[in-house]
Amino acid sequence: MSEAILETQSITMRFGGLTAVDNFNLSIGKNDLVGVIGPNGAGKTTIFNMITGIYEPTEGKVLLGGKNISGLRPAFITQQGIARTFQNIRLFKDLTVLDNIRLAGHFRVDYGLLSSIFRTKKFHAEEERLKNEAIEFLKIFGLENKMDHLAKNLPYGEQRRLEIARALATKPDVLLLDEPAAGMNPNETKDLTELIRWVRDKFQIAILLIEHDMRLVMDVCEQIYVVDHGELIAKGGPKEIQNDPKVIEAYLGTEQA
Known part of the structure; x- marks a missing residue:
């Protein structure tokens, strides 16, 4: 990992009595390609929403280039150098x-x-x-x-x-991709995998992605963070994550007696 461009320091998001994300820490270098994975409802999109200003963390900080951007409006965060896509494509469809x-x-x-x-x-x-x-x-x-x-x-x-x-x-320093392969067939996903690598190398930016397609994640990400019920349960390279017992349990569950 190179010098950090994006960090989250113990970010927590509570909605009333529900803790959606608890004490989540992340560090991404200037040209890193990092994934966040976890079961449905694990808190992945909430993490993205805190980073991009849709939610202000209940606790903790989001740092971009060492500067605290927590609480800034999404438009200002874009101007600071973070851009994102969404699981459900949000284009100006009539333009x-x-x-x-x-x-x-x-x-x-x-x-x-x-x-x-x-x-x-x-x-x-x-x-x-x-x-x-x-x-x-x-x-x-x-x-x-x-x-x-x-x-x-x-x-x-x-x-x-x-x-x-x-x-x-928008000429970002960090690009966040939220479920970029959602709705894609295998050929489109293969093309997307190559596109993500190419974008990182062409524009020399950091990329953070959420994705359910494990083949894409394992093929493209250099570092992977795994969350379950809002908590970080594992982080490491693709091979480490594939063989981590906590990750296997989170995705497959424990065997019932």
């Missing part, structure tokens, strides 16, 4: 493929409200820059020939690629 990418970069534009109202030279220059950047992202992801299509009309696998491309267009 074009190109506009989905263009919107991701709008928080970095170098013009103000008056420039946008009066359509100044700076406004047009910045909009042209955003468009050109978006087209480059679509070329990288093989979607440039569909830039004028509505996002909702893309096949499922291409919608997933577009969602990842849109997240990367």
Whole structure:
């Protein structure tokens, strides 16, 4: 593991009397590819929601580059350098493929409200820059020939690629992928496995993913954290995790007498 870019320090999330995540610690290096796995209801998505500002931890801290980002709104956390995708794809489905990418970069534009109202030279220059950047992202992801299509009309696998491309267009330091293989067939999952590796290497970012497809997790992740009932029960490389008795019990249960 390299120098940490993202850390969680004893983060806990309680909803009334229910503890969804308890004292969870995680450390991800600048170019690491890390997975979080666990049975349904284990608290995985709650962890993502605390990292990305959807929930503020009841206790503990989330650090990005050593800076405490706990309690910041999701938009500000994106600006700080964390982007995510969702298990249920959340595209702007009635916008074009190109506009989905263009919107991701709008928080970095170098013009103000008056420039946008009066359509100044700076406004047009910045909009042209955003468009050109978006087209480059679509070329990288093989979607440039569909830039004028509505996002909702893309096949499922291409919608997933577009969602990842849109997240990367925010130029993050850390990309969170929530169940990226959900709804995919084996061939699409194989392509996704290669895409995740390629994204990490191409953009030199850290990737944290939640996934139920164990083949994908074991193939792509260098470090794996296992949670059950909101608690960390194991962490290590793929081979360690596959052979860990606590992990086997969490997924398979104990033999009944």
